[in-house]
Amino acid sequence: xxxxxxxxxxxxxxxxxxxxxxxxxxxxxxxxxxxxxxxxxxxxxxxxxxxxxxxxxxxxxxxxxxxxxxxxxxxxxxxxxxxxxxxxxxxxxxxxxxxxxxxxxxxxxxxxxxxxxxxxxxxxxxxxxxxxxxxxxxxxxxxxxxxxxxxxxxxxxxxxxxxxxxxxxxxxxxxxxxxxxxxxxxxxxxxxxxxxxxxxxxxxxxxxxxxxxxxxxxxxx
Amino acid sequence: xxxxxxxxxxxxxxxxxxxxxxxxxxxxxxxxxxxxxxxxxxxxxxxxxxxxxxxxxxxxxxxxxxxxxxxxxxxxxxxxxxxxxxxxxxxxxxxxxxxxxxxxxxxxxxxxxxxxxxxxxxxxxxxxxxxxxxxxxxxxxxxxxxxxxxxxxxxxxxxxxxxxxxxxxxxxxxxxxxxxxxxxxxxxxxxxxxxxxxxxxxxxxxxxxxxxxxxxxxxxxxxxxxxxxxxxxxxxxxxxxxxxxxxxxxxxxxxxxxxxxxxxxxxxxxxxxxxxxxxxxxxxxxxxxxxxxxxxxxxxxxxxxxxxxxxxxxxxxxxxxxxxxxxxxxxxxxxxxxxxxxxxxxxxxxxxxxxxxxxxxxxxxxxxxxxxxxxxxxxxxxxxxxxxxxxxxxxxxxxxxxxxxxxxxxxxxxxxxxxxxxxxxxxxxxxxxxxxxxxxxxxxxxxxxxxxxxxxxxxxxxxxxxxxxxxxxxxxxxxxxxxxxxxxxxxxxxxxxxxxxxxxxxxxxxxxxxxxxxxxxxxxxxxxxxxxxxxxxxxxxxxxxxxxxxxxxxxxxxxxxxxxxxxxxxxxxxxxxxxxxxxxxxxxxxxxxxxxxxxxxxxx
Ligand SMILES: Cc1ncc(C[n+]2csc(CCOP(=O)(O)OP(=O)(O)O)c2C)c(N)n1
Ligand SMILES: [Mg+2]
Numbered sequence: 062x063x064x065x066x067x068x069x070x071x072x073x074x075x076x077x078x079x080x081x082x083x084x085x086x087x088x089x090x091x092x093x094x095x096x097x098x099x100x101x102x103x104x105x106x107x108x109x110x111x112x113x114x115x116x117x118x119x120x121x122x123x124x125x126x127x128x129x130x131x132x133x134x135x136x137x138x139x140x141x142x143x144x145x146x147x148x149x150x151x152x153x154x155x156x157x158x159x160x161x162x163x164x165x166x167x168x169x170x171x172x173x174x175x176x177x178x179x180x181x182x183x184x185x186x187x188x189x190x191x192x193x194x195x196x197x198x199x200x201x202x203x204x205x206x207x208x209x210x211x212x213x214x215x216x217x218x219x220x221x222x223x224x225x226x227x228x229x230x231x232x233x234x235x236x237x238x239x240x241x242x243x244x245x246x247x248x249x250x251x252x253x254x255x256x257x258x259x260x261x262x263x264x265x266x267x268x269x270x271x272x273x274x275x276x277x278x279x280x281x282x
Numbered sequence: 283x284x285x286x287x288x289x290x291x292x293x294x295x296x297x298x299x300x301x302x303x304x305x306x307x308x309x310x311x312x313x314x315x316x317x318x319x320x321x322x323x324x325x326x327x328x329x330x331x332x333x334x335x336x337x338x339x340x341x342x343x344x345x346x347x348x349x350x351x352x353x354x355x356x357x358x359x360x361x362x363x364x365x366x367x368x369x370x371x372x373x374x375x376x377x378x379x380x381x382x383x384x385x386x387x388x389x390x391x392x393x394x395x396x397x398x399x400x401x402x403x404x405x406x407x408x409x410x411x412x413x414x415x416x417x418x419x420x421x422x423x424x425x426x427x428x429x430x431x432x433x434x435x436x437x438x439x440x441x442x443x444x445x446x447x448x449x450x451x452x453x454x455x456x457x458x459x460x461x462x463x464x465x466x467x468x469x470x471x472x473x474x475x476x477x478x479x480x481x482x483x484x485x486x487x488x489x490x491x492x493x494x495x496x497x498x499x500x501x502x503x504x505x506x507x508x509x510x511x512x513x514x515x516x517x518x519x520x521x522x523x524x525x526x527x528x529x530x531x532x533x534x535x536x537x538x539x540x541x542x543x544x545x546x547x548x549x550x551x552x553x554x555x556x557x558x559x560x561x562x563x564x565x566x567x568x569x570x571x572x573x574x575x576x577x578x579x580x581x582x583x584x585x586x587x588x589x590x591x592x593x594x595x596x597x598x599x600x601x602x603x604x605x606x607x608x609x610x611x612x613x614x615x616x617x618x619x620x621x622x623x624x625x626x627x628x629x630x631x632x633x634x635x636x637x638x639x640x641x642x643x644x645x646x647x648x649x650x651x652x653x654x655x656x657x658x659x660x661x662x663x664x665x666x667x668x669x670x671x672x673x674x675x676x677x678x679x680x681x682x683x684x685x686x687x688x689x690x691x692x693x694x695x696x697x698x699x700x701x702x703x704x705x706x707x708x709x710x711x712x713x714x715x716x717x718x719x720x721x722x723x724x725x726x727x728x729x730x731x732x733x734x735x736x737x738x739x740x741x742x743x744x745x746x747x748x749x750x751x752x753x754x755x756x757x758x759x760x761x762x763x764x765x766x767x768x769x770x771x772x773x774x775x776x777x778x779x780x781x782x783x784x785x786x787x788x789x790x791x792x793x794x795x796x797x798x799x800x801x802x803x804x805x806x807x808x809x810x811x812x813x814x815x816x817x818x819x820x821x822x823x824x825x826x827x828x829x830x831x832x833x834x835x836x837x838x839x840x841x842x843x844x845x846x847x848x849x850x851x852x853x854x855x856x857x858x859x860x861x862x863x864x865x866x867x868x869x870x871x872x873x874x875x876x877x878x879x880x881x882x883x884x885x886x
Contacts (some may be wrong), residue, residue, distance in 0.1 A: 062685045065867045065882030067676040068584055072878060077592055079616030085603075085634035087616065108504065112453070116445060125445050153631060160628035166450040166470065169504045 078121040084153045096151035102248045103158060103173040106257040108167040109135065109142040116165050117144055126158050127151060130182075143168065143257070145247045172250075172257040180248040183218065183244065184226045189237040196236055203229040214239060268276030299584050313380045318764040326495060327804035329454075330355035330488035332461025333421065333481075334363050336496035336865050340468045342392055344368065344383065346376040348403075350396020351424025351436060355488035357394070368750065368780060370743070371772040373400050377407020378740050379747030381416045381478075382730050386705060386751035389477075390417040390471040397423045398436030401482075402443065408478045409447035413734025414535060414562060419467050420444075426724055428484040429456070430557060440482045449477030456572075461496025469499035474507035475626040476539055486575045507625065511640035519597075519621045520654035526595035526666040528617075529555045532578070535562025535733070536600015536624060538726040540644035543567070546559070546599060548650055552790045553658040556668045558586045560601050562733045568724040577669060579607040580870050582714040584675025585877055587870065589668050590615050591877035595659075597651075597840035599623040600644045603633040604734065605873070613660070623647045675868070675881070677719060683837055688862035689713065689789045691721035696759055696787060699848055702755040705730060705748045709741040710797040713789035715836025715866040717761040726775035739769030745784045746776055757848065758783070764790040764817050774827040777853035783845050792817050799865045803886045824855035832856040 082088050084096060107113045114133050121128050129147040136143050150156055155173065163171045174180075185208065190196050196215055200207065203225065205217035219229050223246060230241065250256045296434050313525040326332045333356050337345070346368045347356055360367055370376040371394040380391030395404050401422040410551070411418045425434040441451045449849070451465060454460040460483065467479040498873045523529060531550055537543055543566045550557045550573055557567045558578045571577050578586035589598070596618040608614040614634060622629075622636035624645055630639040640647050653722050681688040693716050697704075706721055707730040708714040714731060721730050730748050732740035745760040752758060793800075794812040801809055821831030832843050847854040868879040871886060 062682055063680045064863075064877055065583070065880075065885075066675070066677065068881050071878040071880070071885055074588070075592070076877060077613075077617045078620075081612050081616055081634070081676060085609060085614070085631070087619075087635065111443060112445075115442070119445055153635075157628065157632060161632075164626070164628050166502060232352065254432060275811050 083220040084151070095257070096153060098127070098149050098151050098154070100149045101176075101181065102145065102178060102246065103146045103148060103155075103162070103171065103181060104174055104248060104250075104257040105144045105146070105162055105171045106136070106169045107142050108169065109140050110167055113142065113165075113167045114144070115232055117146075120161055120165065121158075121266055124157070124161060126154065126216055132247050134247065142161065145245075147246045170257045172254065174248055174259070178250050178256075180222050180246050180249050181220055182223055182226050182246045183220045184230070184241060184243045185216055185218055186230060186241050187214055187216040187239040188233050189213065189239065193237065196233075198230050199229075199236075205229065208244055212254055286770050294384045314854040325493055325685070326461065327491060327493065327623065328359070328488065329457035329460040329490045330359040331484075332457070332492055332494065332496050333464050333483065333488060334359040334365070336464035336468065336499075336705050337365060337392065337498060338363060340465065340499045341389070342468075343446045345392040345394060346370050346379040346383070346747065347394030348376060348396070348400060350423060352397035352402045352425055352485050353394055353397075353421070354423070355485060355828065356421060356423065356483060362503075364623045367394075368746070368776065369433045370746075370872070371775050372770065374406050374536065374739065375403045375743035375746070375773045375776070376417070376788075377420065378410065378737070378743035379750075380418045380420070381407060381411045381821065382415075382707060382744035382747030383751040384411070384417040384471075384476070385730050386727050386748045387725070388417070388472075388539075390419045390468055390476075391747060391751075392419050392421070394693055395423070395881070396422045396436065397425055397440065398438045400436075401438055401440040405443060405447060405779070408444055408480065410732050410735040410737045410740065411478035412447045412449065414732070415476050415539065416478065417539075418478040419464075419471045420478065420480040422480060422482050423488075424482045424484040424655065427484045428486070437695060440480070444480050447473075447478070448480050448819070451480040451482065453482045453559040454484065457487050457490030457492040458494045460487050460492075461494065465496045465499040466484075466502060469501045469661070470505065470796075473501050474505070475536075477503075488864030498755065508627075508641050509643045509646050511623070511642040511650055513650070515638055515640055516647070516654050519640060520651055520656075522621065523620055523655050523659055526659045526695055527661055528592060528594040529553075529659050529661055530575075530589050530593040530596055530618075531555050531557045531558065532596055532598040532601055533557060533563040533566040534560040534599060536644050537563055538600075538678065539737065540600060540625065542599065542644035543726040544803055545645050545648040549652050551630070552652070553655060554665060555597070555659070556589055556652055556665060558582075558590055560604070560607050563601065564718060564729040565570040565723045565726045567720045570724060572669075573671070577718055578876065580872070581719065581866050581868065582870075583677060583719070584868050584881065585668060585671035585874040587672045587868065587879050588675065591875075593618045595621065597621045597623070598634075600625075601649065602629045605633075608633065608868045609876045610873045623716075670849045681837075686863075687835065687837060687840070687859065688788065689716045689858075689860045689864050690720045692787065692789065692834070692840060692858050692860065693717055693761065693839065695844055696785075697721045699712025699841070699844050700757045703728060703753075705752055707731065707741050707744040707748055707758070707760045708739045709769075710736045710865050711763040712791070712799060712864070713761050713763040713766070713768060713795070715796075716789065719841065719866075724796065737783055738763070738766040741766055742770050742773040742777075742786060745786065746773055746780075746782060749777075749782045749784050757785070760784060760786045762786055762788045763795060764788055764792060764814065764820070767820065771823070774824060774829055774853060774855070778828040781852050783851055784853050785850075786853070787847075788820050788855065788857050790817060790857055791860055791861050791864065793862055795862075795864075796866070801867075803883055820855055820857035824853075829853035
């Protein structure tokens with residue numbers, strides 16, 4: 062008995078000329094377009110209720126989104142909290158993160174901040190204080206505040222953009238760092254611009270998604 | 283609105299209560315009450331009563347579940363309700379039955395379970411509904427609030443466990459608000475993109491006193507759904523359609539859920555555009571229509587896969603471009619500009635880049651497109667090409683009388699013996715694929731299967747849920763695999779107890795057949811853990827449950843036995859011994875090129 066079905070075998074079939082890349086974007090078969098990952102800050106205004114943080118962090122791990130940091134804190138409205146996530150993904154991934162976040166029911170609005178947004182992080186750095194004079198010179202250099210000191214250790218608080226914190230940690234390294242604790246980045250948009258606005262004050266994600274995706278007008282073939 | 287949706291519910295038929303009107307001061311309110319024509323229910327006294335009241339207010343008529351300690355207060359309140367509860371044999375079955383009920387009726391199916399093992403047994407069914415965007419709501423009992431977090435008896439972090447597999451879930455924290463939590467979860471299950479929701483109900487919350495009536499079902503303010511697509515993009519997409527020479531429509535499950543089948547049919551026929559479906563989209567377009575190319579993807583027809591590979595414009599509606607459909611992304615519809623209609627913005631450009639993203643309700647957006655497209659595309663040659671592919675890659679199979687029974691024949695025979703509106707449910711495996719390929723579907727909501735999750739054991743409990751949601755004169759047929767049937771056949775006890783008229787055809791190959799097929803193709807025929815060698819006699823087993831049992835071994839028994847099983851008023855099981863070596867073709871291996879589907883094993 063013949064098994065399977067009749068019909069021209071694969072090698073006898075016409076094949077299309079086009080191709081897509083891994084992101085499902087049609088490409089010129091000759092040039093492989095790739096999207097490089099980039100670092101960006103996404104701010105979400107969420108309902109201040111139990112479970113939101115786990116919803117958000119669960120989303121990131123489940124969908125394998127790369128995050129550098131995630132912070133959460135109250136806002137001026139006690140029913141709302143702000144979640145700030147720093148991510149590193151190619152453009153289509155960033156787009157997905159925004160849309161998937163917006164889809165969570167307790168999430169009110171989501172925005173990717175401009176690169177010039179105010180970004181701050183706080184770090185506590187505990188170092189060996191064998192040479193107090195030199196240690197405090199470095200602390201001055203980074204505007205660090207002394208939070209605690211003992212005969213053996215000194216602990217500093219540093220606030221700033223991530224680069225500043227990294228540089229401080231580097232420099233403090235010479236004295237011997239005992240422990241570090243960092244908060245992760247929190248951020249706000251500059252000037253009168255709203256970071257992630259309350260519901261209905263911004264356009265819906267749906268409209269945003271429509272606009273995010275540039276569409277071509279028909280190009281005939 | 284579909285005929286089914288328009289069906290009169292028992293509540294609508296209830297007698298009017300004239301006393302209501304005299305009680306009410308404002309004439310407007312009086313009219314409202316008159317229109318609702320309901321007797322005033324007793325005020326609620328407990329959280330559990332508020333939960334049941336929320337269900338009643340939402341128009342729930344049926345629920346599926348299993349009792350247990352933490353959910354007992356809710357069941358106690360249900361005792362006095364008109365809601366018909368089907369006591370299931372396993373919570374997984376309750377979830378699948380509710381899921382299927384949702385698919386067939388278009389309204390959320392309800393399942394109940396106790397805390398701990400009851401809730402964890404629901405998880406597979408929730409995940410299944412989540413993958414397929416089926417409207418469904420689960421109510422789970424939970425240990426009393428003061429014990430939560432103490433590892434109390436039958437305590438499980440149910441909201442934690444189910445977060446990744448539900449559209450939304452809630453832990454109810456107060457007797458006063460528990461009814462409204464249920465109303466909201468009910469509304470969320472079907473609004474926008476449907477999906478399963480869950481409300482976790484601590485026993486103190488349901489036992490607690492309250493006189494607060496639940497709010498009417500509505501979604502939270504933060505939940506926004508866009509109904510109409512951006513007009514500018516609609517216009518651009520319409521222009522693209524008009525100028526295309528090789529257009530194709532790809533209808534997904536969203537077409538059926540969005541009640542857009544009629545609009546899609548009209549659009550396709552008006553503009554003579556060939557139509558492909560995804561697996562969940564089966565039934566969105568009549569497969570006996572000339573324009574139908576049936577299902578594309580891994581086990582789709584050769585002609586659907588040729589068309590999807592060679593089209594220049596693909597109108598994808600209510601589909602999420604799952605990898606079983608697309609095969610390798612690089613070779614998926616590589617010449618096509620994609621017009622993607624979906625209600626969920628997150629599906630746009632998730633897997634396949636949308637050149638024309640149309641976010642909105644499927645029926646609304648298809649109407650928008652229909653208005654915007656003035657001229658049909660010039661695609662005579664393309665249609666002829668599609669017809670040519672239909673004959674080149676015909677699904678005709680070989681079935682010599684002197685060889686073991688071929689499964690395709692059995693599927694076709696059952697299709698022939700039943701009406702067009704017959705509902706088909708399945709397990710997962712080869713038999714599921716034969717049921718897609720060889721049954722001719724013509725109506726939405728008649729194909730009920732586990733698509734995205736691929737859950738063996740879905741078939742029988744789904745048939746139970748479908749039977750209860752279906753019209754009385756509709757037949758319900760379940761194609762099951764021997765392996766799949768073994769996973770949930772305790773549901774037969776439910777079907778017998780409830781005297782549900784369903785016909786289960788077990789396509790018995792004494793194999794985990796789909797796995798055996800892959801082993802033959804990709805693992806040098808090493809049948810590791812796929813050969814059962816032996817199976818219980820399913821006809822006798824059915825009889826032990828009190829159902830009717832039948833057995834088929836040969837071609838000449840097929841027609842008569844099917845007739846007998848179908849005419850039996852109650853559950854019947856046909857143990858159909860098919861050719862154990864039968865394989866499913868065409869086949870695109872995982873990540874493969876749709877246009878390079880194999881028609882025989884040596885082409886893999
Ligand atoms: C719950 C579950 N476990 C395992 C699998 C993996 N699996 C997919 S198909 C299949 C074989 C199914 O056997 P059977 O129900 O007899 O169907 P057949 O392929 O023989 O028609 C298996 C084990 C699955 N899909 N679901
Ligand atoms: Mg089998």
